[in-house]
Amino acid sequence: MKHKPKYFYRIFLPFVLVGTLVMILFNGFAYFFTKNSFEEKVTLEKQENVVQTMNTVEQKLQTLDYTLNSYVHDHPFKGYIEQPLTAKNFDTYHSIDKQLNYMSSFGPSQTTIDLVSLQGNWIINKDGLQQLTKSKREEISEKYLSLQHSSTWLKDESNPNVLELVKLTPFYQSAKNGVLIVNIRMKSLTNLIYKHAESSPIYIYSQDGTLIYQSNKKEKDGMSEDVLTSIREGNLKQTGIIDVDQSGAENYKLAYSKSGYNGWVYVSKINNSEFTYAMKPTIIGTILMSIFMLTVTIIIAYISSDYFSKPIKELLNFVPKIQNNEYRDEFELIGSSIRQVIDKNQSLEHIVTNQHEQLKTLFMLNLFHGRMNETEIEEELQDFNYPQKWNYLYVLAIQFDSLEDNAYTRKDKDLLLFSINQIVSDIIREDEKLTPTVIDSTTQATIFICQNKNFEQHNLIINQYAEKIQKTVKEIFNLTISIGVSSPFERLTDCKQALKQGIEALKFRLKVGKESVIFYESVSAIFNSQQIKTYFPKIVENQLFDAIKLGESGKAKELLHQLFADLYKNNTNPHELEVSIMRFLNDLIGLMQVMGMETLIIENHKTIYNAISDMKTSEEIEMFVKNKIIYPMVDAIGERTDSQNKSISEKILAIIHNEYDTELSLEIIASRLHYNKNYLSSIFKKEFKQSFSEYLALYRYDMAKKWLLQTNMSVKEISERLQYKNSQNFIRSFRKIEGTTPGKYRDLHREDSFSFE
Template sequence: MKGTTKFYLRLILFISIISTLPIILVGTFSYIKASTALYDKVIEEKEQSINQITSNVEHILKTVDHSLTYFINSSFLNETLKAPMDAVQFQLYRQVKQELNHLQTFDTGVEDALLLSLEGNWIINNSGLFKVTTNEIQEDFGHYFELPFNSMWILENNNVELRQKYGIQDFSNYNVSLVKKLPQNYSNKNGLAIISIPSVNLAKFLSNDIETETLMILDNDFRIITHNNIALIGENFANEDFIANLIENKTESKGQFTTTIDNADYTVTYQKSNYNGWLYLSLISNDILKKETTPIGLFTLTVCLSVLFLSILLSWIGSRHLYRPINELLNSIMTSFKASPTTTKQTIDEFEFIHERIHHLAHENNELEGKLQGQIEQLKQLFITRLLDGHLSEEELKLKYLSYQYPEKWKRLCVISLQIDSLEETKYNNEQYDLLLFAINTIAEDVIPKENRLTPVLRRGVQITPYISNHESLEEYENAVDQIVNELQNKVKEVLEIPVSIGVSPPFTKLTEAREAYHESVEALKYRLKFGSESIIFAKDIGQGTTIKTYFPESIKNELFDVIKLGEREKVEQILHDLISNIFSKDLKVKQYEISLLRLLNDLIVLMQTLGVELEDFNDKKSLFDQLFELKSVNEIEEWFKRVIIVPLVTSLEERINSQYKNISDKIIHIIQQEYDSDVSLESIAERLHYNPNYLSSIFRKETNISFSEYLSMYRLNMAKKWLVESDLSIKDIAEKFHYNNSQNFIRSFKKKEGLTPGKYRELHSNKKLD
């Protein structure tokens, strides 16, 4: 042999495999069993390790949580939050400070504790007492009140300015803070209790060997709470690939899976805390996990390679004798095909050589036939397109029609136009519209026999099929067309599960009339606006009158515009539905429907301009009129008016009305707070603001949820309590300031609302100030 052929190599390889397969199988099985046992042992150790870390960390967190809960549930804390923490309450401050110090123990790692009173406007932490304003509380601590739970562990990035402002020591860039809203059992929160643990203090529970294993704890947003590489604390891992696996397995509280990070395989061991939802993770390279199995694999590989080498050697010697007859036959065949024996044997299998030659000749023949057939189909489609456009002369039409072997005889012709109604409630989207048309075109070719049609084509989003009939009578023709279009519609519904409508032109006999018939069938499709989805519309059944007398329900339109101005969204949608339904309930032509809809659109645009709503707020790539003309059904038209015009207009008006209401309520409250000690009334304010009193009353109640008189009485009561505690005014003087006829009326009113007389109230709060 002048060269080594593929079959010869396969023969050697086959014999080698047969002889060495048992050894390879036994060696592989032994290696897999041993390595699997070692691997499972290491994996189990990692699960136990992550479980131990979870237990240790949660022990610290629960200890801190229980201690803080015990503190905030103490009997004196609710009263403390209401206290102003003046100088006379120094003992109370010392008691609070002492309790906060008790919360900070060495074993828990707590570095700071903070108590905030929204009512007293003060903060107590390790650095002492700080008096703050309501605005400062909202700016510096307002985000805590927006937390979804009354008690919650969160990861915080240390705010340098905030820590300097309140004297908070800076132990770490990130803190793990337990935030509890106070009081715990009341919906109205007027305080906060915050315990902070530096994230680095939790890192001591993790292994420091970052070369072999990565350990971390993530919060619910997949931010790193702590890490055995503390430089990564605070990083967000939400976009990491292995996090996607955790999200998919969110029903599992713990487990393991394999992922790829930087082209390396890692085993991820995770456990989700039932206490606070934190995620405890261990990432370790599979190469490290499998390191102990390497010696077993090397030994098994050495044995297998040795046996394989011996088998190949023996196979090579025996195969030379077996291959001799095949080599002689191959040389004979290559000589017949005038191929180089040496080159052929070096590049191709011996038996494939014969198969390739025969297959090559058959493939070239099929390819030539396919190209010819594809070109004929394209030429047919071009012919039908030009026929429907009326671009063929009679001589050219006759010549090409016969060349494409279409039926030569017919009694009648018609054009069938099919269009998709809507894709809204189907499994498809608008991007697949053209693909669906191609599928429908194929279905039309299958449903309508070849001898009864010309080539179906697609034009401007419509599937067109010229239909050929040889029925003698008009009734037989009509029955045949009705049967074929119903079968076509049902087949599309069955296969593609989409609704379609079909328009059929009147019958004609000359091919030159195809252009007019095509336009009539497409025009018939427009009557879906009247007949609805999945209609079959024959052009002959549509009236051909030229008089256009439009109909428009002016009274319903006026009612619609009135509720739009009032911003009554639910009524707007119902009246719009009534208006559209009323228009299409009339027996009109498509042009008449279009004129009515254009009138409605134009009137809505005028209304927007009158109300000062900019048209640019509702812009699109296409004009409103173009969008309207593209709609195919009554439901689409109603939904388009609602989505594009009505809802944005009502929303804009609602925002304007709400802003006006808010401004009026603020003015009323300001007048009450400035003139509460005068004879202020809703009527006097209405006269000053130039509004009707009843209108102001409804606006004020809507914005504040209480009446004007209730708010005025409540504000005066609060000012009376303030004067009783902070001033030396007599009860009689206070009653006169609030225009009571006598002090007894004031005393009865005060006792009814507070449960005690003004004198008792003053005496009680004076004693508290002395204490």
């Protein structure tokens, strides 16, 4: 290779460089594609492991929780939790202990349950039945009775190896007389949890951010408070992956899953070392493949360069000998000689061709702008060898339907128009047209020549050409165009008016849709009509606005489609339709302002009006209004309404629970909360799936049963407290629900409650 000439290296080096670049790009792409695939696979596995862990743990905990709930609501439990127990009541103790052991079997292994009766002053645990000492009673009261909720998960720092589930009874009374304490050993949770690698341990955090469990005790730091807060309180999905950036430390991914049962958060770290380990075989394979491909590239480049350099050596024999210092190498010498010959030839051709085509284009522009008289036109037709005889002429005006949903930008429009201009020139025969011309940034126009007088034949030929042009443009650029055809005319001096007719016909795309061929003759009667009567479906608009205000997305979509359908059906004139659409937009913007929403600004700092006015078809306008205005408004209003409804429902519920024994109605509550009665009724029914009166009646019914069992109030006193007009109404209502009278219910269930004694 040392004795090869310069032109050999000029061929050899590009071969090597191109081959090397291809090899780098190929292997680089393969590496990054594989890397992303591996990362996605590892991440998905970690996420599935977290979800599996959550489901496994919560299946046990929920089963145990629901079993305990059923137990504490059982009538026998309500009886003996209030009574003292001693060794004399061995049968009762044995029954309770058996039930506790049975319920503990629903939890993880080694789960134990302690039952404390504060009123009866006893505790049943793994050590048997014991009477509460003063210190033990104070310890239980201080630790458990101060809890805010009747059912609570606790993690005691003094005993980190045990997780407690505490249930205070009775559930619906402020005075508690019993405590159920479920002790779950952390070791039993470990047996339930999917075995993870040491590099990605599982963490379980409570709803308030307390670390409940971690699978790898070697990990000391756990999760940062900011990360946990973003998972618990942020607008994140129930399950997902987030990236954690640590200043001064290695960044990592975090797989998490939020529990819908108790608000716990299950998380697992995904360190970069796991990705690196998974990618190690791929990296080694990529390096070896790169070395092999580079070697093959160099060999092929050498052989190819030697082969292609032989013609150059022969070509040099035909080039005049010159001094060596005038050119750097043989390529420059050969290229310079050839370029001199080609440049001289092309220069002459370019001057002649360009001047002729530019003059033709200028002539057509003057025609379309009405700047020429009959004499000037005849002279130009003769100079450019255009046909000088015809029966009728038509102007075909072409415009894009839309560029919004394609890869093209508005900056590409001029180039696309000139491309379409060339397509029209290629498709329509020379003897049937004058030179196609781009009129402005939106329109291309062509004068079509008809040599016969059969108008039906004219329409057939124009339609065939128009469909072929539309098909070609769609195949090449994936764009749709529409074509407006003027009325037939005979003199070229009428071109200006004919072009105006073609553009006017294109306005009918609002009614007939995109990719249309519209003859002005077929729509001129509508344009020239003196009876302009704009139709606007105000009732449908009001219904649409009501659906938007209520956040009803589906109904809003249907009403929007109905509104546009009515507009297009009943406004026959495009000008009428445009006025109605602008009226609707004005009302829509007014609604946005009333609801405190900012007016939408489209890309390139255009307003809604500008954007709509640029749209040519009804489908485009409807999709724009639906996706850019209606849906965002419905989503924003829906979020606002859900939050407001929940707050109002909670207020109503609090009033019922606190004032159920007073004269209470939805009208009274509406007056106190300053809302409309019907509005509160719809909110309450939506939140609780039953009416206000049904909920109040059932709550009073529950309180009646409670008083019948726990107090000595008479049936009349209970009916009066629960706002019944007379006791007979209360008795009939009670019998209808329970199947027996209040008195018989009290006698029957009081006997059941104390029968164990």
